[in-house]
Every structure is written in structure tokens, then in C-alpha cells.
Amino acid sequence: MKNSLLNITFNTTDALGLAQWWASAFDGRIVDENDGWFVFVSLGEGRPGLAFQKVDAPAGGNRLHLDFGVDDMAAAVAGLVSAGATVVGERSMPGFTWTTLADPEGNEFCVAEHG
Structure with missing residues (x-):
């Protein structure tokens, strides 16, 4: 079985807002919003995606x-x-x-x- 990195995921209270910031800052594009609870950003072919998961309160500090x-x-x-x-x-x-x-x-x- 081949393993590959698909996404790097952030826990956030504002999944869509933070995804928009990262997409804008790094010339990415939002490819799936899922009603703002799990948002995917593509940074381009061959690069891992960024994902933003809505949570009530992020646990702990920087997790990645x-x-x-x-x-x-x-x-x-x-x-x-x-x-x-x-x-x-x-x-x-x-x-x-x-x-x-x-x-x-x-x-x-x-x-x-x-x-």
C-alpha cells in the first residue's frame, strides 16, 4: 500500500475564513467548502492540500x-x-x-x- 500526504489540517473556529486567508496568501484555491465545517484548499498539482476543520475551541497550541x-x-x-x-x-x-x-x-x- 502506497502512503501519501493528502492534507495538512488545521483545527479552527472559523474554517472558511482561515481557509480563505491561506488560499489568498499562497495563491491557492478553495476546492470544497462543506458548509464551512471542513474546507479544502488546493495549493496546486503535486502539493499537499490544506484542510480547515471547524471546532468549538482548538485544543492546545499549534498542532502542526x-x-x-x-x-x-x-x-x-x-x-x-x-x-x-x-x-x-x-x-x-x-x-x-x-x-x-x-x-x-x-x-x-x-x-x-x-x-
Whole structure:
């Protein structure tokens, strides 16, 4: 049996709203809304989907972590911040730099330049 990643799922009190934010921020598109209780976002062919599951109250803190590769980190971070993300911190280690951000509900993710 072949295993493959289908979706990365967020628990959220506003599944449709958060799905719209992620779709807009990363040039994705909502492909299924399910009346706002389980919303799917496609980020393009060959990429895992993002899913947003409506819950009364998310349990605990950030339950997942996403890393995105971009061509221009400064421009990507600026665009994400202007869309409603917040910068959590700038990080680096020898030969690699990235920025940790949070979406409008506080879910953290990282952005780094390809290569």
C-alpha cells in the first residue's frame, strides 16, 4: 500500500475564513467548502492540500508546522504581513535563514528562500 500526504489540517473556529486567508496568501484555491465545517484548499498539482476543520475551541497550541520555500523571502514576508500575518521571529543557522510567522489565528509557519 502506497502512503501519501493528502492534507495538512488545521483545527479552527472559523474554517472558511482561515481557509480563505491561506488560499489568498499562497495563491491557492478553495476546492470544497462543506458548509464551512471542513474546507479544502488546493495549493496546486503535486502539493499537499490544506484542510480547515471547524471546532468549538482548538485544543492546545499549534498542532502542526509548515515550511514554505519562496524566491524572495523579504517580499514574501512583507506580503504575508500586509495580508494579516504577524512575524514571530527571524531565525538563522550557518547557511540558512528563515522567518517564523503566525496566521490570523496564531498558527505558526516558516518562510525561507529556495536553495
